[in-house]
């Protein structure tokens with residue numbers, strides 16, 4: 001029987017713990033506050049925003065929104081970030097990525113105050129992941145993948161893990177975190193080639209798919225009994241939310257799988273709240 005790795009269950013367990021912490025902070029006069037910076041109307045950004053608002057309300061975190069037009073200039077965006085940096089009532093900031101092409105991502109990463117970087121986009125936070133010193137915060141999605149494996153007691157010691165995607169938001173940091181848990185990682189990307197990718201996936205015990213390619217991973221990539229973590233959040237031709245994995249094709253064959261929605265995304269929002277609360281605690 002294939003095991004369904006229910007992100008919602010993991011997120012709800014985390015939420016319960018967090019509710020106590022926000023209540024305690026509130027008694028000390030601190031109201032944890034997250035600011036979301038969104039440029040444009042990207043589907044996966046909007047999905048995250050919806051999930052985050054719902055989760056924030058449950059946990060007791062306030063959300064402020066900075067929404068900009070797709071055509072915003074670099075200067076204007078950096079101005080917004082400066083304002084957020086200076087606002088002492090804001091504990092954590094989430095800037096949706098990728099940003100439009102007129103924006104230099106590296107400049108945005110540099111502009112953000114590290115102590116407010118609850119999604120681990122600044123170089124300091126990423127260095128903490130790379131060196132294993134855990135200074136700063138991890139990218140929420142990478143941590144969410146690890147929380148799911150942990151919750152269901154799936155250890156990575158000596159396991160072969162294929163990570164599909166090499167972005168700074170997910171592919172690269174999750175590969176580092178898998179290594180820290182003593183897994184053996186192979187990272188694939190758009191230049192890997194289909195044949196090689198199928199071979200690598202079929203020789204892995206765990207597959208972490210984070211490409212942003214709707215339902216691309218079908219059963220031809222999968223080996224029996226494998227654990228499949230589907231990070232992708234895409235909207236298919238029917239307008240429905242779907243992952244990078246073709247759930248109907250893969251789930252009869254694999255050993256365990258996360259659904260979309262209700263999988264990694266749900267946990268990502270809970271981890272985001274956890275990190276906002278940690279930032280709020282550190283601010284007093």
Ligand SMILES: NC(=O)C1=CN([C@@H]2O[C@H](COP(=O)(O)OP(=O)(O)OC[C@H]3O[C@@H](n4cnc5c(N)ncnc54)[C@H](OP(=O)(O)O)[C@@H]3O)[C@@H](O)[C@H]2O)C=CC1
Nearest residue numbers: 044141165166167189190210211212231232233264265268
């Ligand atoms: N569930 C959640 O909580 C989250 C979900 N997401 C979702 O995860 C997905 C990935 O996000 P993100 O990392 O930001 O996306 P990016 O577009 O930044 O990165 C995609 C990565 O996948 C690789 N890739 C693309 N197509 C292929 C292919 N056909 N074969 C192999 N590799 C490929 C790219 O390779 P190359 O580097 O060569 O271009 C790149 O490294 C998206 O669907 C996003 O919405 C993201 C964050 C959180």
Ligand SMILES: Nc1nc(=O)c2c([nH]1)NC[C@@H]1CN(c3ccc(C(=O)N[C@@H](CCC(=O)O)C(=O)O)cc3)C=[N+]21
Nearest residue numbers: 044045047048050051095096097233261262265266268
């Ligand atoms: N800097 C940055 N970090 C990110 O982590 C990041 C990003 N940029 N850009 C956009 C993608 C996408 N993403 C999602 C996270 C959670 C849900 C989520 O909660 N989804 C719910 C469904 C919510 C709904 O649609 O109602 C679920 O899967 O169950 C969705 C999408 C994070 N991303």
